[in-house]
Amino acid sequence: xxxxxxxxxxxxxxxxxxxxxxxxxxxxxxxxxxxxxxxxxxxxxxxxxxxxxxxxxxxxxxxxxxxxxxxxxxxxxxxxxxxxxxxxxxxxxxxxxxxxxxxxxxxxxxxxxxxxxxxxxxxxxxxxxxxxxxxxxxxxxxxxxxxxxxxxxxxxxxxxxxxxxxxxxxxxxxxxxxxxxxxxxxxx
Numbered sequence: 001x002x003x004x005x006x007x008x009x010x011x012x013x014x015x016x017x018x019x020x021x022x023x024x025x026x027x028x029x030x031x032x033x034x035x036x037x038x039x040x041x042x043x044x045x046x047x048x049x050x051x052x053x054x055x056x057x058x059x060x061x062x063x064x065x066x067x068x069x070x071x072x073x074x075x076x077x078x079x080x081x082x083x084x085x086x087x088x089x090x091x092x093x094x095x096x097x098x099x100x101x102x103x104x105x106x107x108x109x110x111x112x113x114x115x116x117x118x119x120x121x122x123x124x125x126x127x128x129x130x131x132x133x134x135x136x137x138x139x140x141x142x143x144x145x146x147x148x149x150x151x152x153x154x155x156x157x158x159x160x161x162x163x164x165x166x167x168x169x170x171x172x173x174x175x176x177x178x179x180x181x182x183x184x185x186x187x188x
Contacts, residue, residue, distance in 0.1 A: 001017075001020070003021070004062070005017075006018075006020055007057070007060065007062070007066060010054075010057055018054055021053075022050050025066070025067060026046060026050070028067065028070075028071075028140065029045075029046050029049050029050075029070055029074050030042055030043070030046045032071060032074045032078075032135065032136065032139075032140055033045040033046055033049075033077075035135045035139055036075075036078040036079075036082070036131070036132065037078050037081055037082065041078075045074065045078055045081065046074075048077055049070060049073045049074050049077060052073055053070060053073060064149050068146055068150055071140075071142070071146070071149075071150035072149065072150040072152065074150075075136075075150050075151055078132075079132070082128065115178065119178075122169050122173065122176075123135070123169070125172070126168060126169070129151070129161055130161050130164055130165035130168070131165070133147055133151065133158050133165065134161075134162060134166075134169075136150065136151075137162055144158045144159050144162065
């Protein structure tokens with residue numbers, strides 16, 4: 001069934017139509033949340049997003065895609081959760097680095113698991129908005145325009161966040177020996 005018809009039916013109180021919308025979007029909402037705050041909180045955030053979406057669906061005007069509207073809610077709820085935890089440093093003290101790290105595949109080698117852990121630690125160390133933009137771009141495969149809508153920023157601001165995040169990660173990876181150093185040669 002066409003999504004716009006499902007939205008209209010859900011606005012009219014059709015719980016079955018809303019249930020279909022939830023099933024269509026819950027995996028992406030969960031993936032975004034889990035990469036930002038970890039598995040335990042991602043389930044709660046996913047549930048909260050759809051509870052909020054149900055109560056606010058009448059306000060959804062269709063100026064953006066439903067998925068963008070849901071992403072915006074997901075980002076806002078996860079950022080609120082993070083901010084409410086005595087800021088980033090307290091989160092690291094309580095849970096340690098790598099809270100967003102997805103579990104490794106059972107057949108992963110020790111080296112692959114260590115590399116994955118280091119990558120997620122580096123991503124976790126990024127400032128909040130850079131990390132959010134990077135996760136949405138690299139893992140959710142959203143365009144800068146869609147990320148801008150979800151984060152309520154300009155496209156240029158998102159592109160700047162992504163650029164700075166990539167530069168920071170490159171520097172971290174170079175320090176860890178996971179990327180070649182780009183040094184000046186004597187001819188420079």
